[in-house]
Amino acid sequence: MTPEQNGVRENRSAWAGLSQIFAGDRPPHAVILEGEPGGTGSLAARLAQASVCLAAEGKPCGSCPGCIKAKAGSHPDILTLDGNANPRVFPVDTVRKIRSDAYEKPNEAPRRVFVLLGVQNMSEISQNALLKILEEPPENVLFILTTTSAAQLLPTVRSRAQLFPVEGESLPEDWTLAETIAKAVVATREAELIFQAADLIQNRDGMRGVLEQLSLIFRDAVALRSGAGGCRSAGRGAASLLGDTLTRQNLMRMLEATEKARQALEQNANTALLVTAYCAALRSAAGR
Ligand SMILES: [Zn+2]
Numbered sequence: 001m002t003p004e005q006n007g008v009r010e011n012r013s014a015w016a017g018l019s020q021i022f023a024g025d026r027p028p029h030a031v032i033l034e035g036e037p038g039g040t041g042s043l044a045a046r047l048a049q050a051s052v053c054l055a056a057e058g059k060p061c062g063s064c065p066g067c068i069k070a071k072a073g074s075h076p077d078i079l080t081l082d083g084n085a086n087p088r089v090f091p092v093d094t095v096r097k098i099r100s101d102a103y104e105k106p107n108e109a110p111r112r113v114f115v116l117l118g119v120q121n122m123s124e125i126s127q128n129a130l131l132k133i134l135e136e137p138p139e140n141v142l143f144i145l146t147t148t149s150a151a152q153l154l155p156t157v158r159s160r161a162q163l164f165p166v167e168g169e170s171l172p173e174d175w176t177l178a179e180t181i182a183k184a185v186v187a188t189r190e191a192e193l194i195f196q197a198a199d200l201i202q203n204r205d206g207m208r209g210v211l212e213q214l215s216l217i218f219r220d221a222v223a224l225r226s227g228a229g230g231c232r233s234a235g236r237g238a239a240s241l242l243g244d245t246l247t248r249q250n251l252m253r254m255l256e257a258t259e260k261a262r263q264a265l266e267q268n269a270n271t272a273l274l275v276t277a278y279c280a281a282l283r284s285a286a287g288r
Helices: 003-011 014-023 037-052 065-072 092-102 124-135 155-159 176-184 191-202 204-225 236-245 248-266 271-285
Strands: 030-034 078-082 112-117 141-147 162-165
Touching (some): 014 030, 014 037, 030 037, 037 065, 037 141, 078 092, 092 112, 092 124, 124 141, 176 191, 176 204, 176 236, 191 204, 204 271, 248 271
Parallel strands (some): 030 141, 030 162
């Protein structure tokens, strides 16, 4: 990995790094996203959608016919096989079929996209079949492979695709910190919130995950308040406390503050200043 790539990975979100690679003069025909299935899977879907998006910029736009079909899983130029869900999804015959399909013209998108999730489960025979097309890729084709470990792929396959480690993109399993922070927003003692959030200052990647969790908790609180029920986050305790204590307007302003903090984080804001400002914004949004 070049230092530049390393910098991209450390300083921006994985999506920003990927966009940069694809905005270049020579976008790759194949990428390997390495990391936990949750993070790599959603990134792969977004990249596939961006690849068939018909908007001039800001891809994926989310609203063009290409994006809508991609989101619905019905785009004729995207083929997705999920080896994480089913390790037997890549028999060599299937890979040979992909190979011949790849030489067909795209139906309606600028390119054909093959999303192969969990290729750590692909046999050596199948990987060798795949290698043949990675060595001489047709124009207008993109292969997006995801794996929990690139070390489990054949070195020849690895060398034919741009490796992209995905870190801190999947939501952490542990919601404790996000829940504690969410509850501290309405704590009596003002210092409680900054005290609980201080752990984030040293951990930029961790902060990304916790901000995402907080945003889900606040959304759940809005839903619980309006009687919609259905918790999407694992932070039900905090969501119901906030839903009981705050108004919808409070919660919406907390969501806005969280979105602003996420943007600032992607723009490399100083984490100490960011955490302080975010805590103040949350307390104020909650009318505290
Ligand atoms: Zn679009």
